[in-house]
Amino acid sequence: MxxxxxxxxxxxxxxxxxxxxxxxxxxxxxxxxxxxxxxxxxxxxxxxxxxxxxxxxxxxxxxxxxxxxxxxxxxxxxxxxxxxxxxxxxxxxxxxRMDQVLSFQPEDLSITVQPGITRKALNEYLRTSGLFFPIDPGADASIGGMCATRASGTNAVRYGTMRENVLGLNAVLADGRLLRSGSKAKKSSAGYDLARLFIGSEGTLGVISEVTLKLHPQPEAISAAVCSFDSVEGAVQTVIETIQLGIAVARAELVDRLAIQALNHYSKLTLQESPTLFLEFHGNAASVAEQAKTVQDLAASNDGMDFKWATQQEERNRLWSARHNALFAFLQLKPGCRALSTDVCVPLSKLADCVSATEQDLRQSYLPAPIFGHVGDGNFHVCLLLDPNNPAELAEAERLNHAIVHRALAAGGTCTGEHGVGLHKIDFLVEEHGQVAIDTMRAIKQALDPLNQMNPGKIFRQLG
Structure with missing residues (x-):
């Protein structure tokens, strides 16, 4: 290529x-x-x-x-x-190597950083400040890359995505000019929102060179729980009811039976091998206890069982470390395989139907394919494990991927909740947005990068 x-x-x-x-x-x-x-x-x-x-x-x-x-x-x-x-x-x-904190304004709940600093390094810097940055994709990604792909992660259900947590950014355009956008203020009506234009641009408009981020107070109390279910439907329905009741759950992660088997083996856990929710609650001690009790009751009404608590930080870290290492655990299910990870996001009201239909598709396929995801915001993944040198397996994985994406789009969802378009989702983007929107995106690209110099071949098949 x-x-x-x-x-x-x-x-x-x-x-x-x-x-x-x-x-x-x-x-x-x-x-x-x-x-x-x-x-x-x-x-x-x-x-x-x-x-x-x-x-x-x-x-x-x-x-x-x-x-x-x-x-x-x-x-x-x-x-x-x-x-x-x-x-x-x-x-x-x-x-x-541009990984420094440029300025820290704790009284304004904001920090300005260079693009190469990673999310873990940033939170280590903030560790004693009483503040933290909540966006946590599984990898220890750089802040610039997280902006470029509009990343999110397990905390998105409560704290939002990169879109909601970037106050402003600077970028260098294709011809070397420096563009400044946004500010450290919480709101602005000053012209086009150019910062958001670069959030999700995937390096096709310029190079992000500086980012001002919104920070959040570290919660007074944190409690995590694991709950098993007889079915994926019961687990998803519990999350839907939790959100609809206005419970400010911080994390709500689904892992299906095959995913649990992989996590148990890879991370040396002993979880029951059935569809499972990983939950976390943030707040003060009283609110966390009240929220957790309500969700436990909802889970019980949906055939949830074996509700286990992890209140100590060491226990919580072990649980979420296992979840963040899920991809590596899944790869052990089929030695020598590669993973095609789907990334759809749907309206919450359609989530249970989409996940259930996807599960039915996977039962009829010979490829191992765990289901997992941030179901608190309607985002779920299927990790399709295949031998990339086997044309039949690659075709089967793409068939399943197309079915999952088309179902999500039909439900009013999106082909990518957090991974971005890159090379793999170019055609889906046209189906999702329509040609007028794609032409508008191309016009923006043409205006800022007329020579098609910046990361060509991504998002669009061709510029013209």
Whole structure:
């Protein structure tokens, strides 16, 4: 898929002079930057440039713009839809070394960071402040990458996604100009919301260089629970009733029977092997106890059983660590396999029907495929495990994926709740939004990146 055209020698010389050892064409470095966590085979960039500052980003983009060479922004390499693959060659622009906190305003519940800082490093910085940043995709992703893919995670049901937790950001455009958007204020009516334009842009409009984030107080009390059910339907119905009653549950995660088997084996747990909810409640001691008791009653009315509490931090950490490591656990179900992970999100009222119909589809397939997800906000995943070198298995996985996505779209949902479009969901995006919306997105892309330099081949099949 990658371009066979070598980098122009003047560009090589200019980047070498600018960056020195931070510019590399070494095979090992290119291989590291030519793969992500997707099903796709590696596609290597022609070279890798490491930025230490916004001035570096600007200078690199100006040079690449002058020589019409593609640029693929790179953070931690944890994306799932082929976002990082250099399908038209070019430069991988690595911002992982831009990992500093620029300013911290605890009284305003905000912090400004460089794009390469990871979510775990950020929360470690905040650990003694009484505040935390709640967005937690399973991987230790970079904040810039989380913005670019509009990430969320297990806490989204209470705290929202990156869209709700970014106050403002700066980005460097394809020609090297610096764009500032948003502010540290909680609201603004000042013109177009350009910050949100870059949230979910997947590196196709520019390189995010600075982000101001909304922070949240660490809850006074936290309680986690695990509850088993006879059926996936009972588990999902419990979550729906919890949300409809206005209970501010912080996390509501579904794992089906096969997923529990994998987690037990991989993380050395002893959970009952049946459809299960992982729940967490945040607040003060009294509110947490009241919320938990109400949800326990709802679970019992939906054939929930064996409600177990994890009130100690060590127990909670073990539980959520197992959940975040789910992908690695699932891969052990079929040694040597790769995973195609679906990512649909549907209105809460349609969730039980969609999950149940998906479960029926999977029972009729020979591929192992655990169901799991953030059902508190209608987002669920199927991890389709296959041998990518087996055409029959790849075709079966894509058949199931198409059925899951089309069902979600028919229910008024989306083809991607948090992973993004990348390479894999381009056609679904047209089906979801319609041609007028796609043409509008293309027009924005054309206005900001007329040479189609920024991460080409993602979101759209072609620019024109």
């Amino acid at each position: 990658a371009s066979s055209q070598p980098l122009p020698q003047p560009l090589r010389d200019a980047l070498d002079n600018l960056l020195g050892e931070r510019f590399s064409t070494a095979q090992a470095v290119r291989e590291h930057h030519g793969r992500d966590e997707s099903l796709y085979d590696p596609v290597l960039p022609d070279a890798v440039a490491y930025a230490h500052s916004v001035e570096d980003i600007s200078a690199i983009l100006k040079l690449c713009h002058e020589h019409r060479v593609p640029v693929i922004p790179y953070g931690s390499g944890s994306s799932l839809e082929g976002h990082l693959l250099a399908v038209q060659g070019g430069i991988s622009l690595d911002v992982s």
